[in-house]
Amino acid sequence: xxxxxTKDIERHIxxxxxxxxxxxxxxxxxxxxxxxxxRSHPGAMDIFRLVRQRLPKVSISTVxxxxxxxxxxxxxxxxxxxxxxxxxxxxxxxHINLICKECGKIEDFTRELPFSSEAIExxxxxxxxxxxxxxxxxxxxxxDRRRR
Amino acid sequence: xxxxxTKDIERHIxxxxxxxxxxxxxxxxxxxxxxxxxRSHPGAMDIFRLVRQRLPKVSISTVxxxxxxxxxxxxxxxxxxxxxxxxxxxxxxxHINLICKECGKIEDFTRELPFSSEAIExxxxxxxxxxxxxxxxxxxxxxDRRRR
DNA sequence: ATGATATTCGGAATGGTTCCTAATTAGTCT
DNA sequence: AGACTAATTAGGAACCATTCCGAATATCAT
Numbered sequence: 001x002x003x004x005x006t007k008d009i010e011r012h013i014x015x016x017x018x019x020x021x022x023x024x025x026x027x028x029x030x031x032x033x034x035x036x037x038x039r040s041h042p043g044a045m046d047i048f049r050l051v052r053q054r055l056p057k058v059s060i061s062t063v064x065x066x067x068x069x070x071x072x073x074x075x076x077x078x079x080x081x082x083x084x085x086x087x088x089x090x091x092x093x094x095h096i097n098l099i100c101k102e103c104g105k106i107e108d109f110t111r112e113l114p115f116s117s118e119a120i121e122x123x124x125x126x127x128x129x130x131x132x133x134x135x136x137x138x139x140x141x142x143x144d145r146r147r148r
Numbered sequence: 149x150x151x152x153x154t155k156d157i158e159r160h161i162x163x164x165x166x167x168x169x170x171x172x173x174x175x176x177x178x179x180x181x182x183x184x185x186x187r188s189h190p191g192a193m194d195i196f197r198l199v200r201q202r203l204p205k206v207s208i209s210t211v212x213x214x215x216x217x218x219x220x221x222x223x224x225x226x227x228x229x230x231x232x233x234x235x236x237x238x239x240x241x242x243h244i245n246l247i248c249k250e251c252g253k254i255e256d257f258t259r260e261l262p263f264s265s266e267a268i269e270x271x272x273x274x275x276x277x278x279x280x281x282x283x284x285x286x287x288x289x290x291x292d293r294r295r296r
Numbered sequence: 297a298t299g300a301t302a303t304t305c306g307g308a309a310t311g312g313t314t315c316c317t318a319a320t321t322a323g324t325c326t
Numbered sequence: 327a328g329a330c331t332a333a334t335t336a337g338g339a340a341c342c343a344t345t346c347c348g349a350a351t352a353t354c355a356t
Contacts, residue, residue, distance in 0.1 A: 109272060140272070
């Protein structure tokens with residue numbers, strides 16, 4: 001699945017869009033390629049800058065429009081922040097994100113999660129549809145740099 | 149602790165501030181009272197509106213300034229959202245928030261959590277300092293309303 | 297090739313939060 | 327009680343990533 005390579009992810013997304021009769025524009029294909037190869041949870045502006053290297057006339061609106069569409073199709077996940085850029089990820093599985101307060105890097109920590117949606121609903125009546133688990137702290141690199 | 153009443157929380161916060169030599173203004177005391185009694189994770193604007201009922205001249209800047217100070221003192225927690233008001237909570241323990249997509253209500257779900265900070269650091273080298281666990285879905289009320 | 301419709305682009309608008317400055321006030325000291 | 331001083335307040339401007347808008351363009355089905 002997500003251990004698969006860049007090309008596989010790209011193909012998977014493109015196939016999905018083709019099947020749903022979305023138009024495969026040059027902008028769209030570049031955005032998808034960028035998402036598939038950048039596993040660092042890029043923000044819209046990161047994607048914009050990367051795509052612009054190949055398509056100098058692309059607009060940031062197009063990036064947002066495409067990300068919104070991919071999100072609606074369930075092909076990417078969005079991590080929303082109020083005080084920094086939102087970040088995007090082709091890993092749409094449930095997992096914990098480890099977010100570095102120093103360098104902003106986001107790592108995935110994929111493990112069995114504590115409470116199933118069913119357990120939550122049984123206990124509280126609340127019906128979970130999505131989740132977001134995050135730890136904030138220092139990544140290995142920044143931790144070691146601070147320690148010195 | 150957090151099963152304690154409104155008055156206890158209020159007293160606890162005020163005592164902490166007095167000890168740290170913060171000025172106990174009327175605005176500040178009202179904001180604290182509001183936070184202690186509103187357990188619904190109010191936003192800055194909610195607090196502003198409530199406080200203004202008693203202090204009609206209070207400004208929203210003051211609310212933000214005070215919330216920031218209380219946060220720095222570790223007396224309240226802040227839940228930040230990019231697409232809605234940030235929300236504040238006198239419950240500063242680690243817990244899962246259940247956030248209703250329909251009515252915006254936020255409930256606490258306080259249980260043993262899956263991975264300790266120590267376990268995370270051992271496994272990944274990432275040093276967690278804070279966390280944020282959320283489920284998004286429908287609260288009991290909204291779930292039942294939709295079901296009908 | 298044509299037509300219908302989705303997509304793109306650029307710029308304007310949005311809105312919760314932060315920033316700025318001058319005026320005010322709580323707490324302290326005498 | 328009065329004066330001092332540093333923190334706090336009020337009000338408004340600024341911020342800025344994201345969303346919205348309308349007109350131009352390009353994709354795909356036919």
